[in-house]
Amino acid sequence: MTRGGNMAALGRLTARSDDDIPVRTPRVPAREAAERELSDPRYHQHDPNPIQQALDWLWARINELANAAAGTAPGGWIGLLAIAACVVLLLIALRLRLGAVRRTPTTSGALFAEAPRTAAEHRSAADRHAAEGHWSQAIQDRMRALVLALEERTLLTPGPGRTADEAATEAGRAFPEYAGQLRTAARTFDDVTYGGRPGTESAYTLLTGLDTALQHAKPTLATTPTRSSG
Numbered sequence: 001m002t003r004g005g006n007m008a009a010l011g012r013l014t015a016r017s018d019d020d021i022p023v024r025t026p027r028v029p030a031r032e033a034a035e036r037e038l039s040d041p042r043y044h045q046h047d048p049n050p051i052q053q054a055l056d057w058l059w060a061r062i063n064e065l066a067n068a069a070a071g072t073a074p075g076g077w078i079g080l081l082a083i084a085a086c087v088v089l090l091l092i093a094l095r096l097r098l099g100a101v102r103r104t105p106t107t108s109g110a111l112f113a114e115a116p117r118t119a120a121e122h123r124s125a126a127d128r129h130a131a132e133g134h135w136s137q138a139i140q141d142r143m144r145a146l147v148l149a150l151e152e153r154t155l156l157t158p159g160p161g162r163t164a165d166e167a168a169t170e171a172g173r174a175f176p177e178y179a180g181q182l183r184t185a186a187r188t189f190d191d192v193t194y195g196g197r198p199g200t201e202s203a204y205t206l207l208t209g210l211d212t213a214l215q216h217a218k219p220t221l222a223t224t225p226t227r228s229s230g
Contacts, residue, residue, distance in 0.1 A: 119149035123211075126204075135199030136192040139207055143189040146211040150174070155219050164189040174219040181210050 122145035129138035147167045150156040155174045156167065168186035172179030185207050191197040 117148075119145045119152055122148060126208075130201075130204055135201055135204050137199075138204045139188060139192050139199045142204065142207045142211055143185055146185070146207070146214060147171070149211070149215060164193075171214075175214060175217055176220060178210065178214060178217065181206075185210055 122141045126138045126141035126145060129135070129141060143164060147156065147162075147164075150167075150171055151158050156170055159166070164186035165183075168179075168182035172182045175182070188199075188203050188207065192199045192203075
């Protein structure tokens, strides 16, 4: 081969080598370059905000649970809906059977929410409420009448802000034989006033009987409040 032919062949080999050799970029720099490119705000203009992403994730989990429940329930989705309907009907039946949810009062409020009237006025109000079947209001007014009657007889010291429990405890010292009934009356008053429990005719009847009995009962004088002279 001539010298000119050798030079031409060498030139062709050099050109082919330059074209055929792949460009190899190290892996770590390549990943970093890709991350920098993808972090460009242009690629994230329409991404959902974090709240939307959280909601999407939550709904996805709910759908997964619902689908799983439908898959295990007999009849699939129809069976699942039937089970849910039965649960709702059961809760309604329990609510109707048990009545209003009863809460136990954690604290007792004042016996009188307004300026107290006379015992006779509260008894009249209690009778009106009872005639209309409003047992909670009747119980409240009858308990207030009971306490005011004892104050009017100077067997209880008038105390603004006094609770039903406090009045019952003080009255129980003047009438030891009625101490238990007085505590029950105070608890009944608190239940209907602060505990959300509806009053009943039987509870009102017991309270009325206690009020009447105390009007004719003789107190234990050694424990009744004394008035200061002068």
